[in-house]
Amino acid sequence: MIRIFLIFSLITFTYAQIPLDKVIGKCIEPKDFSPQQQKVILYAYNYGASKGLGYTMAAIAWQESCAGEYLVNFSDPSAGIYHAHIPGVIKKYSKYKDTSFIRNLVGELLMRDHEFASKVALDNLLFWQKTRKGNYKNIIKSYNKGFSWEKSKRNNESAESYYQDIKIKVLKLRNYIPKYTKTHNNTLKIELENKNQGIKNAIQELKKTKNTPSKKQEKIFIMPEP
Secondary structure (H helix, E strand, O other): HHHHHHHHHHHHHHHHHHHHHHOOOOOOOHHHOOOOHHHHHHHHHHHHOOOOOHHHHHHHHHHOOOOOOOEEEEOEEOOOOOOEEEEHHHHHHOOOEEEEHHHHHHHHHHHHOOHHHHHHHHHHHHHHHHHOOOOOOHHHHHHHOOHHHHOOOOHHHHHHHHEEEEEHHHHHHHHHHHHHHHHHHHHHHHHHHHHHHHHHHHHHHHHHHOOOOOOOOOOOOOOOOO
């Protein structure tokens, strides 16, 4: 009985040392996004917008990493705001062998470099867009499961669920991003106007200084030391 109590106490103590509360519960609705999550979503949207995949990119970033909150999944393994499959990235974008060391480096790159991570995600989406002849549902299912969902009932169910999640997120983001972008742009506009006004004021002060005639320097009489 004492032994069981000690084991239970040890397990409880071990769990108590891991502050999971600091990372749990951040996969939230867009209206509750932190400023950093807003930046990630807007970045993903802008990166894919020119290809007609802006909302899809943003939805995937939200789905995969909670808009940048969870940047790595060791079980896949995948990393970055879109959780790109690391072995696949190594194979497609490098000539290196797939080793643990290279996986660590590529994973770190995907987490640090949003531009590279976005390129990988967009390349993948464009590949499936061409392969699936524009069928949006099949594009998203294939982004998640490749060709495997066509051959496996289990994978098909998983891919179907993934598609439904992305579709819902796209609809929510269609309502959120325009509002956020407008607010974001207005904030930037105000900041820019304030900076411009500050520059104008500084220039005016400089002109006043130049136009003001300088006073003649008064002669100073220094008493001779005793």
